[in-house]
Amino acid sequence: xxxxxxxxxxxxxxxxxxxxxxxxxxxxxIEDIIGMAGTGAGLSQGVDLEGDYLLPGLIELHTxxxxxxxxxxxxxxxxxxxxxxxxxxxxxxxxITTVYDxxxxxxxxxxxxxxxxxQPILAALERARSSGLLRADHLLHIRxxxxxxxxxxxxxxxxxxxxxxxISLMDHTPxxxxxxxxEKARVYYxxxxxxxxxxxxxxxxASVELQTRYAQPHRKxxxxxxREHGVVLASHDDTLPSHVTQAHQEGVxxxxxxxxxxxxxxxxxxxxxxxxGAPNVVRGGSHSGNVAAVDLAKLGLLDTLxxxxxxxSLIGAAFQLTRDAGFSIPQAVATISRNPARAMGLSDxxxxxxxxxxxxxxVRMADDHPVVxxxxxxxxxxx
Numbered sequence: 001x002x003x004x005x006x007x008x009x010x011x012x013x014x015x016x017x018x019x020x021x022x023x024x025x026x027x028x029x030i031e032d033i034i035g036m037a038g039t040g041a042g043l044s045q046g047v048d049l050e051g052d053y054l055l056p057g058l059i060e061l062h063t064x065x066x067x068x069x070x071x072x073x074x075x076x077x078x079x080x081x082x083x084x085x086x087x088x089x090x091x092x093x094x095x096i097t098t099v100y101d102x103x104x105x106x107x108x109x110x111x112x113x114x115x116x117x118x119q120p121i122l123a124a125l126e127r128a129r130s131s132g133l134l135r136a137d138h139l140l141h142i143r144x145x146x147x148x149x150x151x152x153x154x155x156x157x158x159x160x161x162x163x164x165x166x167i168s169l170m171d172h173t174p175x176x177x178x179x180x181x182x183e184k185a186r187v188y189y190x191x192x193x194x195x196x197x198x199x200x201x202x203x204x205x206a207s208v209e210l211q212t213r214y215a216q217p218h219r220k221x222x223x224x225x226x227r228e229h230g231v232v233l234a235s236h237d238d239t240l241p242s243h244v245t246q247a248h249q250e251g252v253x254x255x256x257x258x259x260x261x262x263x264x265x266x267x268x269x270x271x272x273x274x275x276x277g278a279p280n281v282v283r284g285g286s287h288s289g290n291v292a293a294v295d296l297a298k299l300g301l302l303d304t305l306x307x308x309x310x311x312x313s314l315i316g317a318a319f320q321l322t323r324d325a326g327f328s329i330p331q332a333v334a335t336i337s338r339n340p341a342r343a344m345g346l347s348d349x350x351x352x353x354x355x356x357x358x359x360x361x362x363v364r365m366a367d368d369h370p371v372v373x374x375x376x377x378x379x380x381x382x383x
Contacts (some may be wrong), residue, residue: 004031005379006046007360010054013333015351022046023054025358028378033354049362052373055333056352057097057359058314059340061166061275062141062234062256062306065090066101070121071113080124085133092135092383094311095361095372098341098349100141100166101125105155106148108210114145119157126163135375135382141166143236146218147173147211155222160229165344167226168234168256169219169247173211223250232344234275237290241266248272254343256306259290264301273343274301277308278317281324293317297325304339315363319370 008022012033024032069083091099107115128134140163144151158164226233234254235247244255244266255267256275267274276293277286285292296302302325307314318336321327327335341350349357358379363370375383 007049008046010049013055016330018329025379030354030356030358053363055361056337058095058336060096060099061340062102064102064309065311067113075111080121084124084128088134091311092375095315097359097377098137100139102141102143104143106145106151122157140164143168143170144222146171146215151218166232168236170236173207227251238263264296268301273303275304275306276302278305278313279308279310281317281320282313294324297321305335315370
């Protein structure tokens, strides 16, 4: 049980406004919000936040950062528990208090991260959670590569696993979706993975056959599984309106990283939550040559940001939306807190509101850049 405490002299980013005031915490929850113009005008006891912003804890739906720690170099595997703890520390320092660790399953390369048996990683996560070693609240997002022959086998450790809250349906076959531009795919695979041009070309040729054989039956398996077990479904890299329409009909509620404006428009018409990459915002465009996230934001088609492969990009991109897309601060902060919480059915977090979990982030601006100075999860300071 936590002791009562007060965080005062802060600019509180609430759902629809920013006010100068204090937050009273008790037993891991937000007990009261006190505006400085009201009853608590003279309140000075507790932790002085020195006029910094106080945000709700950030909620991350899709980060590959854990995988990056598990395989810090190609074919170099790191022990699962130290990798998890390093990933946890990095996420929490970025203000993320709830993180859906994205783990990819399915790959034809036996030496690839996503071609491995992930049971040891799941065991490390369960051990760290039960031992109180983690600063953030870690859940799982399983990314299923539909054309991979081994995707069902590699998914087996996660069957009926309560930490699995999100499943995404992926198809990275070159020539469509994320890799519609074959040359962008070539740069990625030869640059990041060190493939030769010959190996890349062989992979392209083989991938078409694998997609034809496996993608549709695997897609049916995962959509059926998610429906039966109440797991949220996301589509990935939708390009055409037909991609989105199919996903919506299958029960998908989250549209991850649509590659064209027309796909994002269709997702909005279907009532789906659209997620775009925070690095896309920070960099000013997609590394795959697809639609810029800021363009979707300006059109009112962006609901949620994901740090994707850079945890610190999440908070930076949100504040950048206030400059590049005309978002208010509450509207921008909602893309990294309230909106992802609602998309995942997390009704106990995502806002600074009485009765919700005391997941909070103190932020100071250094010119235009937000700097995380302190983080509380469940009323306990973890950074």
